[in-house]
Amino acid sequence: MCGIVGASGPGNQVPQLVKALSRLEYRGYDSCGIALQATGRIRSVRTLRRVTDLEQRLTTLGLESTTCIAHTRWATHGAPSEINAHPIMSGDAIAVVHNGIIENYQTLRIALSSRGYTFHSETDTEVIAHLIHSEYTGDLLVAVRRAVKQLHGAYAIAVLCANEPERLVAARSGSPLVVGIGAEHNYLASDCWALHHLTDRFIYLDDGDVALITPERIQIIDADGRDAQRPLFRVKAHDSAVDLGPHQHFMQKEIFEQPKAVRDTLAAIDTISPSLFGAGVDARKLLSEVDNVLLLGCGTSYYAGLTAKYWLESIAGISAQVEIASEYRYRETVTNRRTLVVAISQSGETADTIGALDHAKELGEPPATMAICNVATSSIMRATTLAYLTRAGIEMGVASTKAFTTQLVALLLLTLTLARLRGRLTAAQTGEWLDRLRRLPTDIESALALETQIMGWAVDFADLEHALFLGRGMHFPIALEGALKLKEVTYIHAEGYAAGELKHGPLALVSGAMPVVTIAPDDQLFQKLVSNMAEVHARGGRLYVLTDSSSAFDTAKDGRLIRMRDGAGMLSPILRVIPLQLLAYHVGCLRGTDVDKPRNLAKSVTVE
Template identity: 45%
Template sequence: MCGIVAYIGPRQAYPILIKGLHRLEYRGYDSAGVAVLNSDLKLYKCKGKVAALEEAVKDKDLSGNIGIAHTRWATHGEPNDVNAHPHFSYSRNLAIIHNGIIENYAPLKNELINRGFRFESETDTEVLIHLIEDIEINEKVSLAEAVQIALNQVVGAYAIVIIDKNDPDTLIAARKGSPLVVGIGENEFFVASDATPIVEYTREVVYLNDEEIAILHRNKEIKIKTITNIEKTPYIQTLEINLSALEKEGFDHFMLKEIYEQPRSIRDSMRGRLKAREGIVLLGGIIDYQQKLVNAKRIIIIACGTSWHAGLVGEYLFEELARIPVEVEYASEFRYRNPVIYEDDVVIAISQSGETADTLAAIELAKSKGATIIGVCNVVGSSIARATHAGSYTHAGPEIGVASTKAFTAQVTLLTLMALMLADSKGTISKSRFNQLLHELDDIPGKVEETLKVNDKIIEIATVFKDVRNALYLGRGYNFPVAMEGALKLKEISYIHAEGYPAAEMKHGPIALIDEEMPVVVVATNKGTYEKVVSNIQEVKARKGKIIAIVTEGDETVKALADHIIEVPETEEMLVPLIATIPLQLLSYHIAVMRGCNVDQPRNLAKSVTVE
């Protein structure tokens, strides 16, 4: 991890590379570097942000129309100048950038050391480029062939781009388990981890598949072959990303912009799928597997982080509406515990990026047991979209802020549609109730827009609690996952320790933490177990805890108990997560800003977690 950009063509490479690195900053990183080839292969890199790299090279000659650039999220070796990418080969004729992990780098490194190689960095990446050069020289093969041979010897994940001092007309790119996309222009190629650095130059792209190598030669067509030397016909796709989605458009941060985009992103996730007036829910991406869902004895939802919280909401939805038992699993645990999977199980894999390594590995495990895999992700052409039997895109649009906001509500929206469609097909819901829920779901974007008007109130609350060290988030039923997601947001961007709990579990341990310094955020809308939540609030107040309550408009009972209330529009219980999540996102955002935190790029985090 984390960001790759490369260019070959008639333009000056450096401006494209540096702009591309800025586009990829949302992925999270700790160092940056660039290599450009003109009369010599010039390489510069440093710890810190892309701006620090720009400052370091401002007086350097970086002219040339072929180059590679990278932002690194440390795996092997601490974040520093030496471990940053790109890395030279031993002769310094080759340079490489790499996302992923070479798991067997240690024995490869020892073998190379025994043969006289010396290493400057602690990285697995430097081992790979030395290996490639060693094969190229000793086997007397081309660079592309050397890459092919080397990649048959490595174990792990990679997305790599290699530049050769002695061949200024060629870039070599390859991937396995880490995303890589090639943009095709007029006599030029762009390579990147995702489409964001490419979209302003070309709309024509090729997404590399696992174990594919792309040979990008100036003034020639793209050539793709596998590491087993099978030639592939490139499948060229057209990007649909709007460039404006990659800009802040007047907002102070991408996260705030994306919070405010949720009325639209929720609507876009329903567009063409929900037809409330006709009483229809249609998910074209899974229609061929709809009967598999209807006949499923069990649904297993696999995900990580925020997507796992969306899956927890999905568990309530599928069980209540479609009456199918659901298990929600951390993908990282699921893949290692020898789970019991049956051929009539349906596995729903959720991932914003569609590249989450643990989720991909869990998918492969479930597929090997014969289960049907349905994908829910946000990125067209992503690995999960291609690894699953069927699926649906959320259509949230690019999410640049590392802490997920609109992707979460889009995932919950899609899971709601899926559960409603399944309930209708199974006959587990009356037609009148089905139509009632469709109309209410159709109204949710407007209610989210109304909820966003609480922003000024939340700023006042954030001012009071910005310096706390701990926070507790409580909810019951559908709001339990909302509490967990709210706590995660606070942790991610403000670095305040926070925990989300089912409200009834508070008295089984967390209640010991409560004192007059502890803010307790309670989702207390007037549905379901409302009276029980009120009792939990009274338990907190008895211990002098400070209550911040999310309540339904007009609520008087909780208002009399809470220190601060945030009112949201009334809706169906199962749709409350789509509304109640919004103020929790805003609260985390404003607290983080007041604490001086880097909201869009929180420390140690990466947007697309492509390593285990």
């Protein structure tokens, strides 16, 4: 969600910080700003426009500084406005940028107001700024440590003080922060991607850490007040991720990168083995003890888990439960100590998924926890005993596409591994699965070749405000994902349903103005789905059908058809989602929405 960057070092750091901030634009935001140490005071510049506008304002004002912090804000407390934009000040002495939510801010606000502090914004962040100011007696590090002990909730903060040149203090609890190590400069960010043009050496702060950052040193104090040493990571990145190439938008680029993303996710896999999920632990022993799988995720990752449930129960013969992370963490559950808890997250920093994972651990230590994630150094990857890194590469578009398909691939690999351990796959069958997986990138390319036909559908959808998506069996979650994509990037109200549920309510919505997208492969549920489609047709609904090349549909009678290659079998959900991604993208383009940065949404949801 919100993005933090900071820098301290010789020379003017403003241009480098603005560039770092621009690298976080893909996360989604509604305002941005920067605070700079000046002689005896702090100057701030904020805008409701893009980072390029902030850069132009700074150039016009001629502002320079060796130490500064900057922020892209996604509004939580207080509407998007310049007064609510970060950095938030306490006078001209303290500046704070903040990711997260302070749950006790109202109580603190009342207490600080009674002590003479005046509040100008609607944000919970202003409480932090005034609280640090109230605790300041000459040492910013001490003041921040005292202040954060009074905060309840999740936060990552960076703080400047006018009286302490070249000193930047950071703290985190529940929201990510990373320190970048330079030659003569040190940096801070909520995402190491922001700093890749400056360094490839990073330290990830732990929950409860407070850090002092200067050009010469980094001092980290843990939650118990002790000096702490955190491991140094070298993280490489490729700037080709921000090159659009021949594509109009990152969403389109990332849809077409899916063959490569899947190929990279499957790279060097020549067998199905527990070692795929952890080389430094006894993965075979851990997975052999499992008799139940709990899949945790939010949004698209939740739908990946729903798809995997069908695979786990039909292929591996193991019971699987799928939970929306934000719900699971706050309800009473019946625990099974032999459960494999799988946290699914594109960023690895999804606050609700991290909270759900922690909740599952608190209920009773499971034999194993696993992360399915696209970021190797993320919080979730560091919090689990087992992991699979989906090698989708950075995903700039807010609406997830290639991250979703690679999550499905990873979950299928987990399914096959458990099936092998449970004696449900022979060596020959395992080899057949590997052959099918190796063909998957080519099959995805075949699905991408349907783009021109999908563009024809998009013209029909461009002026509509509602749509239904139907699927059965393992394609029901794909209907949910197709509806979500349309909602995210086109602002059309769309809902996904299990097709058998039509007569239990949704059929009341069907009319000549309602498009109904149906995922209809020629599988064991095909005839059931044909009956459901007849219900739509009889009521004048507008059918748009994704089916197989050999299925018995009459285009004139059964609506608009797109025929896909036969024989996908259990891999069908991975392929069927591709046209739905393309549909959302092209409808969004026709409606003139910002498909890469949809309104009100953020890429990495690091708050509840």
